[in-house]
Amino acid sequence: MNKTIRQLIAAVALVVPAAGAFASAAGPALEKAPINVQDTESLQRGAQIFVNNCLSCHSASAMRYNRLTEIGLTEDQIKGNLMLATDKIGEQMNVAMDKKDAKVWFGAVPPDLSVIARSRGADYLYGYLRGFYRDESRPTGWNNLVFDKVGMPHILWNWQGEQVLETVKNAEGHEEHQLKLVKAGTLTKLENGKANTAEFDKRMADLTNFMVYMAEPMQVKRQQIGYMVLLFLSLLLLPLAYFLKKEYWKDVH
Helix, strand or coil: HHHHHHHHHHHHHHHHHHHHHHHCCCCCCCCCCCCCCCCCCHHHHHHHHHHHHHCCCCCCCEEEEHHHHCCCHHHHHHHHHHCCCCCCCCCCECCCCCCCHHHHHHCCCCCCCCCHHHHHCHHHHHHCCCCECCCCCCCCEEEEECCCCCCCCCHHHHHHHHEEEEECCCCCCCCEEEEEEECCCCCCCCHCCCCHHHHHHHHHHHHHHHHHHHCHHHHHHHHHHHHHHHHHHHHHHHHHHHHHHHHHCCCCC
């Protein structure tokens, strides 16, 4: 029995460092995404960014335009700002690009983004959207710190500006990579980006927020219903608990 326990402890001791090494090799540490699906203004801004930039190549077939009324938009606002004239309000958010053409142009069909936030996580998306940097060895001229050798170009580079990946040497002489934002003044205004770092991060937070909402639209209503249920139970049970306590302790002196 003691021998079996010692073997189990030894096995765990071997597995834990390996798991830690695997986690560190899996990619860079991800910053916490500032997600709040109750923030309708953020969701509306994210929806606009998504439609104007992502929907050109990526579809969101599990999402319909009319569901955007749930984040505070009217049908007229959706039709006037987020839809093509040929689309109908009840249609899915599909891309017009042919899949065969997409495979020829990009080497692979851009994935559907309906539930990407559930499969990858909000922190991953937030890091990915902000992690593009110049890499002339790549066909598009761009790479990504979170998704190495990414095939997607940096379509928002005119907002963010250019980033470069520096190679430095640590104390042991091994090469390490370090993401560094190109400092203002070293590039032209266009290359430096139309938005400063804080503004760009806020836009990417809005876009990530919308994709989190899009992956599970009912979560907003579910949370609202949950708050109402808790409030109802509190109002119902508090008086009952008070009178029960009063009745229980009435004979205790």
